Amino acid sequence: MSDVKIFPAExxxxxxxxxxxxxxxxxxxxxxxxxxxxxxxxGCGYGGFGAAWRFAELNPGAKIAIFEAIRVGTNDSGKNAxxxxxxxxxxxxxxxxxxxxxxxxxxxxxxxNKMRKIIKDHGLKVDWDDCGKYLAANERSAFKFLDHEAxxxxxxxxxxxxxxxxxxxxxxxxxxxxxxxxxxxxxxVNPADVLRGMCTVLPPNVHLxxxxxxxxxxxxxxxxxxxxxGRKIRxxxxxxxxxxxxxxxxxxxxxxxxIISFGALSRQLxxxxxxxxxxxxxxxxxxxxxxxxxxxRFTHDNRLLVRNGLMYAxxxxxxxxxxxxxxxxxxxxxxxxFPNHKHVNFEYVWGGMIHLTMNAKPVFGRKGxxxxxxxxxxxxxxxxxxxxxxxxxWANNMQxxxxxxxxxxxKPNRLPPEPFRTVGAECRLLWETATARGEI
Numbered sequence: 001m002s003d004v005k006i007f008p009a010e011x012x013x014x015x016x017x018x019x020x021x022x023x024x025x026x027x028x029x030x031x032x033x034x035x036x037x038x039x040x041x042x043g044c045g046y047g048g049f050g051a052a053w054r055f056a057e058l059n060p061g062a063k064i065a066i067f068e069a070i071r072v073g074t075n076d077s078g079k080n081a082x083x084x085x086x087x088x089x090x091x092x093x094x095x096x097x098x099x100x101x102x103x104x105x106x107x108x109x110x111x112x113n114k115m116r117k118i119i120k121d122h123g124l125k126v127d128w129d130d131c132g133k134y135l136a137a138n139e140r141s142a143f144k145f146l147d148h149e150a151x152x153x154x155x156x157x158x159x160x161x162x163x164x165x166x167x168x169x170x171x172x173x174x175x176x177x178x179x180x181x182x183x184x185x186x187x188x189v190n191p192a193d194v195l196r197g198m199c200t201v202l203p204p205n206v207h208l209x210x211x212x213x214x215x216x217x218x219x220x221x222x223x224x225x226x227x228x229x230g231r232k233i234r235x236x237x238x239x240x241x242x243x244x245x246x247x248x249x250x251x252x253x254x255x256x257x258x259i260i261s262f263g264a265l266s267r268q269l270x271x272x273x274x275x276x277x278x279x280x281x282x283x284x285x286x287x288x289x290x291x292x293x294x295x296x297r298f299t300h301d302n303r304l305l306v307r308n309g310l311m312y313a314x315x316x317x318x319x320x321x322x323x324x325x326x327x328x329x330x331x332x333x334x335x336x337x338f339p340n341h342k343h344v345n346f347e348y349v350w351g352g353m354i355h356l357t358m359n360a361k362p363v364f365g366r367k368g369x370x371x372x373x374x375x376x377x378x379x380x381x382x383x384x385x386x387x388x389x390x391x392x393x394w395a396n397n398m399q400x401x402x403x404x405x406x407x408x409x410x411k412p413n414r415l416p417p418e419p420f421r422t423v424g425a426e427c428r429l430l431w432e433t434a435t436a437r438g439e440i
Contacts, residue, residue, distance in 0.1 A: 002250040003216045006316050008043075008069045008076075012323040012350030015265030016082065017073045019301065020193035021125065025200050027072070027208040033227075034207075036234040037063045039395065040225045041388075042214045042249075044068035045077030046381050047241030047373060049198055050111075050388030053118070056203045058396050064206045065233065067225065069213035072199055073192030076243070077384065079263065079352030081295045081307050083133055083285055084112055085379050086185035087149075087158050096360070101156050103405055108379075111386045112187060118198055126197040127190035129300055134163070134172070134286045136180035138438040142289035146181045159184060172284055173277035173298065176337040180286070188285045188297065191381060217249055223369050236369065237395040241388050243355035243363075243374030244316055251372040252363055255412040257425055258313040259354045262326035264334070264346040266304040274302060276340045291378075292432040293439030294333040304344070306334045308440055310433060311351075312425040314418070318351040326351065333440060354378055357412035362387065364406045371395055376412055 017023060039055045041048045044066045055064050068075065086108045088101045096104070119126055135149055146162075153160045161182045169175045199208055217238055218224040225233040246252035269277065277298070285297040294308040309326045311318065327349055335342045357363070357376035364373045364387055371394060373387040390403050415421050433440065 001217055001219050002248070004214065004245075004248040006245070006248055007213050008245065009317045010070055010074045011260075011318045011352065012320070013348045014074055014079050014192060014350045014352075015263070015303075015305075015348030016078055016190050016192035017071070018348055019265070020073060020190060020196055022193060022196035022200060025196060027199065027210055030209060030212060032207060033065070033209060033212075033231070033233070034063065037065045038236050039064045040233060040235040040238045041066040042217065042225065042238065042240045043075070043242040043245070044072045044199065044208060044210075045075050045241065045384055046195060047384035047388035048239070049195060050385040051239040051241060051392045052202060052206050054389045054392035055395075056206050058392060060203070060205065062205060066206065066208045067212045067214050067227070068208070068210050071210050072208070073196045076353045076355070077381065078192030078195055079350055080191055080354075080380060081263065081285070081297065081305065082189045082191045083287065083379065084115075084187040084189055084381055085133065085183070086112060087156070087183055088152055098155055100409070101152060105156050105158060107386050107402065108382045109185070111382045111389070114389070115194070115198070115385065118201070119194075122201040124197045124201065127193045127300060129188045129283050131188055131283055132182055132184040133186040133188065134180040134182050134284065135289060136168075136177040136286045137289040138177055140178065142439055143179055145289040146179060149181055153183070170278065170280055172286070173281040174337045177286070186285075188283065190299075217370055219368055219370055221368070238370045239388065239391045239395070240370060240372040241374070241384060241391065243380075243384075244313070244353060246363060246372055246374050249372075251365070251367065251370070252374065254415045254417060254421070255357055255363055256374060257356045257358065257415060257421070258316055259356055259429070260311040260313045260318045260351045261307055261354055262309040262323060262330060262349065262351045263305060263307040264327065264330040265348045266334075266344050267347040269302045269304070269341070269344065273341060273344065277338075288436070288439045290436040290439035292429075292436040296333075296337060304334065304338065304341070306330050306337075308333055310429045312422055312429060313353055314422045316353065323349060323351050329440065355380060358415060359410070359413045361410050361412045363412060364409065366394065369395070
């Protein structure tokens with residue numbers, strides 16, 4: 001297999017990581033790395049955590065290692081908008097059948113419940129709020145997306161509520177949105193805080209090494225993981241749940257369309273600013289009816305988040321200059337929604353990847369004793385955790401209807417090679433941004 005040429009990087013200062021109560025937790029030291037493990041996981045996002053947790057459950061005496069290239073929670077798993085949804089999330093843009101959507105709800109709810117149980121059983125104090133989410137529209141032309149989502153929810157039997165006008169503005173503290181679809185089954189989290197928090201309670205037989213990038217995975221009957229310093233780690237099986245980075249390992253080809261989106265987290269609002277927002281306003285999250293629209297949240301620690309801007313990530317990262325320039329669009333979206341809070345500054349601004357495929361289908365595969373996966377749509381936390389969990393079961397030769405569904409689900413559509421992929425993606429993103437209008 002090929003050597004990795006592009007490694008994950010910390011793009012900007014992630015507000016989620018910086019405000020996490022587990023920011024300073026120390027995981028295992030590099031001096032503790034063993035020459036061999038039973039199972040090795042490359043990457044500690046939600047997929048890597050899910051694989052490690054399930055491996056430990058199934059093999060309590062096994063030696064398990066996770067190698068994360070940067071700090072846990074500063075990877076893409078910790079830089080998204082923090083929506084743990086229970087419903088399909090492609091807004092009609094994928095090729096999913098009704099049966100696929102029912103499977104999606106079933107698996108999402110199961111993974112939500114697994115994470116809740118981990119948090120509850122270990123008394124973790126993490127930023128997790130079961131407050132639901134809104135799919136909201138500013139322009140009447142976007143109402144059709146709400147209606148399409150409502151039909152999907154009707155089809156799979158998930159409850160929802162339309163909220164409009166004064167009731168919507170009372171709940172959100174902004175008059176920007178005209179209509180929304182409220183889904184009570186979603187959770188809102190600080191994704192870095194929840195991920196790092198859960199990693200602190202991994203069993204002692206799981207060793208987690210931060211800032212320890214993997215150079216190569218050698219495909220043999222007993223695989224070897226090669227670190228960037230040349231050290232080789234022997235193991236029985238490897239899980240590589242790294243989405244767009246799979247191509248770097250030679251495990252995927254022309255399947256992922258990695259998109260950078262930019263996030264900004266405000267400073268904490270003071271009492272007068274909270275009063276201006278509305279004393280009845282509780283923590284909430286809004287995803288835009290248009291796929292290129294702005295995601296917005298009001299957090300439990302009284303901050304406002306906006307996330308928007310789409311850039312094709314040819315090199316799987318974003319420059320500091322591009323993050324700096326993202327402030328203009330982020331600021332405009334913030335000021336449009338919160339005109340009484342224009343003076344409130346952004347404390348943190350960052351970029352994070354969304355690992356898309358053309359038909360929103362994930363990658364979930366096996367090559368010998370190497371198991372690999374990647375999400376294909378915007379709701380990555382839940383799907384990554386689910387696939388990581390079932391990679392561990394697959395590696396343990398278990399059988400289930402869920403595992404069979406994941407193995408036999410439709411594969412991503414192939415993308416053209418470079419440079420046509422970048423040119424095509426950039427043109428598509430320009431069109432999406434132009435047609436989003438007031439949803440940005």
